[in-house]
Amino acid sequence: MHKVAIQGVAGCFHDAAAREYFQGQDIETIPCDTFRDMFSLLHDDASMLGIMAIENTIAGSLLQNYDLLRQSNEIITGEHKMHISHAIAALPGQMLEDIVEVNSHPMALLQCEQYLHRHPKMKVVETNDTAGSAKMIAEGRLMGHAAVCGTYAARLYGLQVLESDIQTNKHNSTRFLIVAHPAAAGCFMQSKKVNKASIVFTLPHTQGSLSAVLTIFSFYGMNLSKIQSTPIIGREWEYRFYIDLTFNDYKRYKQSIDATRPLINDFKILGEYAECNLQ
Numbered sequence: 339m340h341k342v343a344i345q346g347v348a349g350c351f352h353d354a355a356a357r358e359y360f361q362g363q364d365i366e367t368i369p370c371d372t373f374r375d376m377f378s379l380l381h382d383d384a385s386m387l388g389i390m391a392i393e394n395t396i397a398g399s400l401l402q403n404y405d406l407l408r409q410s411n412e413i414i415t416g417e418h419k420m421h422i423s424h425a426i427a428a429l430p431g432q433m434l435e436d437i438v439e440v441n442s443h444p445m446a447l448l449q450c451e452q453y454l455h456r457h458p459k460m461k462v463v464e465t466n467d468t469a470g471s472a473k474m475i476a477e478g479r480l481m482g483h484a485a486v487c488g489t490y491a492a493r494l495y496g497l498q499v500l501e502s503d504i505q506t507n508k509h510n511s512t513r514f515l516i517v518a519h520p521a522a523a524g525c526f527m528q529s530k531k532v533n534k535a536s537i538v539f540t541l542p543h544t545q546g547s548l549s550a551v552l553t554i555f556s557f558y559g560m561n562l563s564k565i566q567s568t569p570i571i572g573r574e575w576e577y578r579f580y581i582d583l584t585f586n587d588y589k590r591y592k593q594s595i596d597a598t599r600p601l602i603n604d605f606k607i608l609g610e611y612a613e614c615n616l617q
């Protein structure tokens with residue numbers, strides 16, 4: 339059985355993503371309050387793996403997770419993309435007009451920003467996760483509160499859905515990374531295929547330094563599927579670059595890495611894994 343650390347409690351989207359990714363396998367999800375807590379747990383127990391949201395098609399990247407992953411000992415062993423539909427849910431008997439406070443995970447709230455803007459009476463209060471908010475409202479019998487959560491979480495904790503599909507666009511997906519300790523990573527690979535890599539590096543502050551690196555990747559036939567920069571703390575206006583590459587030829591990928599190495603600093607491969615082809 340796989341033990342999978344997640345941020346959030348039973349019924350949250352990380353829980354659902356773990357169950358979808360490991361479909362047909364016996365898994366136990368271990369709830370954590372924060373992504374940082376999840377990495378601490380993984381650090382202390384190499385037999386455990388974790389699943390963590392990295393980007394969403396409405397709200398964008400979870401920047402902190404890039405840096406947490408880089409600073410950890412864990413590597414990416416896979417990815418999963420999942421459609422996310424949010425509902426607004428409250429104690430049975432409550433009406434939409436009764437709601438004065440909305441609780442949810444900040445990423446979930448961002449995904450429903452337009453809906454919340456249309457309901458200015460609802461004060462928005464961030465919590466650790468979607469399902470945890472539903473649980474808190476149910477257990478505390480919190481009148482006037484509603485959770486932004488999945489309909490599954492609403493049902494699980496006995497809340498009533500007031501409105502569903504409230505995210506800004508019905509096309510809403512989150513990309514999750516499956517992370518594990520390098521020594522155990524092999525056991526957790528769902529697929530033997532490797533056609534994607536996530537890397538991170540810094541560059542000298544000179545003209546064209548990023549362009550030169552990207553030209554090399556292009557020359558070797560790498561498809562750059564994502565580029566994300568994060569600030570380098572303590573070095574004003576300097577950035578770290580996180581890049582995702584997809585490829586058909588692993589040897590060419592390795593050659594492209596060798597060719598770029600002299601041009602880049604603080605280089606780390608965060609993982610080599612199978613691309614998720616779901617939308």
Ligand SMILES: O=C(O)C(=O)C[C@]1(C(=O)O)C=C[C@@H](O)C=C1
Pocket residue numbers: 345346349350351352353391394422443445446466467468469512
């Ligand atoms: O609160 C949850 O249910 C989560 O699993 C967190 C989370 C996130 O971190 O992005 C997961 C997927 C959705 O994008 C919304 C929230």
